[in-house]
Amino acid sequence: MKCPRTQSELTRINVGKVPVFVSEACGGVFLENQTLALFESPQEERGRALETHLRQFHHALPALDERVNCPACDDTVMLRRFYSPLHVVEIDECPGCGGIWLDSGELPQLQQLILNPKERALLRQQLMSEHRPANIEGMAHLRDRWIKRSDKIDKLFELADYLTRW
Ligand SMILES: [Zn+2]
Structure with missing residues (x-):
């Protein structure tokens, strides 16, 4: 799979036995359908571990408003939607496979939205x-x-x- 921002190859790693696909070129990450919920809590080790791992690759990219293609599906443009009704962070979701693309820095933003x-x-x-x-x-x-x-x-x-x- 290729990074939709930089076209470099994504690196598959397992975080707490859950596979995620990391762009070491920009710090973005592709999460398969239904797996985002496993990482959105900063209180849980998995969420913290992924955030820490991604941070080392962080790059601020230009043109984040451009639509991206799903790394897993050929020629499927991901849809931009708000992560929660609080309407703070937008994420890219694939209408085909339900996968989620998070740009660098978006995971910690989501984690901040988790209310106690x-x-x-x-x-x-x-x-x-x-x-x-x-x-x-x-x-x-x-x-x-x-x-x-x-x-x-x-x-x-x-x-x-x-x-x-x-
Ligand atoms: Zn897809």
Whole structure:
């Protein structure tokens, strides 16, 4: 597999038995479908180990806005999407294989977004007090009655879903 930024060969390493594909030319990394969740917590050894490993190859690249092709799929352009409803970090996801490409420096940014239980409780409280429905079921009813889907409500549900996954 080739690095989508530098076209150099990616190096396969195992981090806690999970294979990842590292670009030693730029510090980017390709993660296969469903494996990002294994690395997003800085509290877990795997997340810390990968972050430390990538840091040694860190290079700030120009033109990060350019779309990249999936290293695993021929001619599939990866889609840019927000990593979480908090809408802070964008990541590249392959619509074909579900793999994720992280540019140099993106993993620590994601790791900073992982909220601890206290922060989640605070955010949930804030969410609930700002919006009338007292629970998620209540919000679902509200959504069903909503005739025109408003963007704001969608965001709210995304956020509620994110918070209740923990
Ligand atoms: Zn792919």
